[in-house]
Amino acid sequence: MSDPPPAPLLTLRGIGKSFLGVRVLDGVDLEVAPGEVHAVVGENGAGKSTLMKIVSGGYAPDGGTVEFAGASRTFRGPRDAQRAGIGIIHQEFNLLPERTVAENVYLGHEPVRRGLVDRRAMLDRTTRLLASIGETTLPADARVGQLGVAQQQVVEIAKALALDARLLIMDEPTAALADHEVELLYGLVRRLQERGIGLLYVSHRLAEVFDLSGRITVLKDGRRVTTVDTTDTTADELVRHMVGRELSSYYPDRAAPEDRGPVRLNLRDAGNQKLRDVNLQLRAGEVLGIGGLQGSGRSALARAIFGVSPFTTGDVTLDDRPVRLRSPRTAMRAGIAYVTEDRKGEGIVARQSVLDNALLASRAVFAVRSGRTARTARVRELLAAVEVRGAGDDQEIRFLSGGNQQKVVLARWLALDPRILLFDEPTRGIDVGAKSAIHDLVRRLAREGAAVLMISSDLPELLGMSDRIVVMRDGRVAGELPAGATEEEVVALAVGTAREAAQ
């Protein structure tokens, strides 16, 4: 493609953004031409979502300029960006299920005649709009709740077009689609291109990125690594750009082979709605890392083991005895602990004291067995041992830093003397000091004989902590890597470029 590039539709220069002092985006440049599909790829946490929110007016950048259609812009909010002609299709649709297609498309700017909504004009216009993007089978008066996911996506796109969008942002548009629906989306994207609409296409799936995009921008740790023409690159090269960072931080020593004990937990062909045919062994004394993209089944795996959404197929054995882990309680009684990913939503009871938070599980499950005073004394010891700082035990936990909150959650589980620990993103949103304290603690638990399963999106952490790494993709185990694997190997398994190699 050597045509002279048309004047860009969108130009981002030096975009920066910090949250609570954490730099999420740093000096990002990006251009989208009319009719171009520009893909943005990167690991979880690379800054893609934040960048898209800045373009669509959800966040204001701390630094840099946004130029759209030849003028410099400062959007005061999503509606402002919409009016300017920037539409965004989120992963989660923003539709009213009880209304018709037409009502959704024209929500908030219905055609009006004599002070009343002109329903016929609305239906006609919607039908024409849908036809213009090649969608002729979707009735404008169908109720949105009855439509399939792919058709709802069409409605979302029509909604943006009804607002005269000239730039469309698509955030993981195929995540919810079945394989044959992806084909339909491809067709749709091409027709949007023909209309001269610029597309920013965010996706984890490299295959799509190669099928659709003209250029690809790779983000890593909030910075733009490179922008390449799609025809000039390969999947392997992209993966290398997405990772490849110095492994600079310190991690505790791994388990020596003789430290690894017998198999504690054994999953055979285990599955449920989100998982299929998972075969996995977790040994005493080891830290088993679970890698994979968001939605690949990592968290679903931990939640199935812990009985939150239990396995429905396959066999689970615990110390060679078959078990059915139907609920968190049964899992806890079997000696399993689970530190959730969403600390605020599922990990803490924010307005209760540190002590109450740390006692929550023992009170709920082993209340009768252990004496009250002894239990409280033990939990206070644990709180001291994990070094919760900056607060008395009677302080409400919400006033603590993320790292200290996580230590309290840890103390809650340690009070139960678990033999299997499931950690889901144990150090997300935690400062560096607390992070290494938690790493040390995880390793110490393994050394003392616990079986540890640790999910992490933080590749250096995953590689630095794990004795083995299992990578998930689409609800299955995509492959297993030994300690000392590289980031590229993990990402290749996670995005599926190494499918053949893994099998």
Next chain:
Amino acid sequence: MQTVQRRTLPLRLPRVRPGGVLPILAILAVLVVLVGIRQPDFLAPPSLMSFLGRSAPIILLAAGQYFVIVSGEFDLSVGSLVTAQVVVAARLIDGDPTRTWPVVLLLLAFGALVGLVNGLITTRLRVPSFITTLGMFLILVGAVYLWSDGAPKGGLSEEFRRFGRRAFEDVPVLGRVPYALLVLVVLAVAAVLLMRSDFGRTLVAVGDNPRTAELSGVRVWRTRTFAFILSGLAAAVAAILLGGYSGVSFQAGAGLEFGAITAVVLGGVALGGGRGAVVGAMLGALTLELLFALMNFYGVSGALRSTVQGAIILLAVAVSASRSSSR
């Protein structure tokens, strides 16, 4: 020249912990002073004791409501439950003193059963408790009318009524101490102890964040159902005291649910759960009753009661909402 380093110290107000009982104590103190100025006699032991005895039912209902609210739910059925209990008691006892104790036990069982049904419908069938207990409210009202053919029948025995109207006479200093006050004190202490127990702490945690509680092994549905049962039991005790004090009528419990909710909110308990003390809820009820007494002394029409309650609820919730959003 010496430079004097000045660090601005963080403003050290006595920290009013959200959900604590300090604010309600302050309001109560102000009301006591106002009453003392207007009607000093009221604070003398005889009238004070009888006031406390009279307030016992609503204070107990507030405690019952507290358990439900702090766990994140509502119980709108307690008012009609009280009415139903009083009417049922009158018809079953029908003036026969030997039936007093069996009927008392029956009322307690009935209250617990209504709470159990409220709890199970809310937690197992996932009907919002606001709707569940509103439905129960209507069902009880209708059922009582139906069962008694539109007018209360029978009558309470004197043995039954003594809980609500009799007192220990000639107590040193205090004079006359109503039985109701004794019942209140015993149950209030029990409520405070319960809230310090594992169950109590778990109950508040459930109201704070049911997801976290569930994932820490708490059976959220059981915990909440038990809170409804406690509220039903509180209504039963309140009915026994009220029936004794004011007799049998279809109006015996009218509006008590809102009184109880107002009291709980006034006592610093967060609607939606997770914060507040049972003592605060009970003090809230006492404050509300004292406020009504004060209105009475100033000749304000009793018809304004519900208006005042409504205003208090709105104000209290607005204050707590503005405080929690500023965190």
